[in-house]
Amino acid sequence: MSARMFSGTCAAHSRGVLSKRGRRSAPPTIEGSDMNGTAPAAVGLCLLLVYGGASSAPDYSKRAQALEPAIQARLIGKWTNPVDSLVIEISSVDLASGQIRGKVSPTTGPAAGNEHELIGWVNAGPPINGKFDTVIPVTFSTTLYEYGTLPAWAGYLREDKLVTMHYLVWPTRPYPWDHISAFQETWTRLPGSSAAPAQ
Incomplete structure (x- = not known):
């Protein structure tokens, strides 16, 4: 049947x-x-x-390219950006699934001093004939429950920077078309935060 x-x-x-x-x-x-x-x-x-x-478990053996330990070492640590002064700390990167875990610590406003869960993903793809630019795709998100907002970042790791688009979903806005804000943020590692040399 x-x-x-x-x-x-x-x-x-x-x-x-x-x-x-x-x-x-x-x-x-x-x-x-x-x-x-x-x-x-x-x-x-x-x-x-x-x-x-x-429902079945994902088959990560079909990954376009295996995640190398160097990616893990390059991501783990504390990062910040000059736009919203958030501090994120990536504490773990699962090399099988690509799942990122950590915390977000706002430094200003009602959320300051509160830690928020960070969850995201990292991926990789093989270089193509050495002719195409290659980066490490990264996404992460959290909930800023003090505001009712959902921020998400999507971008890539290049050398020692995370270059992202920041999408911020607002529950209440003056206009129906204004519920998603989008802007670019470049994250840099905080001094003293461990990092492996870029490869």
Whole structure:
């Protein structure tokens, strides 16, 4: 039975059957029980069979290029930018998945002194015939719950700088078209923050 047919069958059993006269009959029972018995379990099983098999772990062996330990060493540490004076600290880089973890520490405003979780991704691709410019793609984001905003950064690591576009989503703005601000930020490592030489 296809997933679509199975899904339709599950839906019909969970909401009852429409008779030819347009009246809905009670949902069918399973082994003589009613909806307070095993029928909800059958609906749950239907959902599990239809949607449960769709999720599987990513196959990172298909990565365009393996992430090297040098990338990890280049990213871990504290970074800041002159635009909004945030300090981010990248504390871990998973070389299998590319997941970045750390914290964001605002230095001004209502969020100053509060640490916020930082999560992101790093990726890599092989150089193409030595003719194309190659960088290390990086993204990261957090929640500034004191403002209700969601900031996200997308960009790249080149030498000792993170060059990013900063997208800031606002919950409340004067105009409908004004909920996403975008601007460029270049992050540099804070003095004393460990770093491996750029490769």
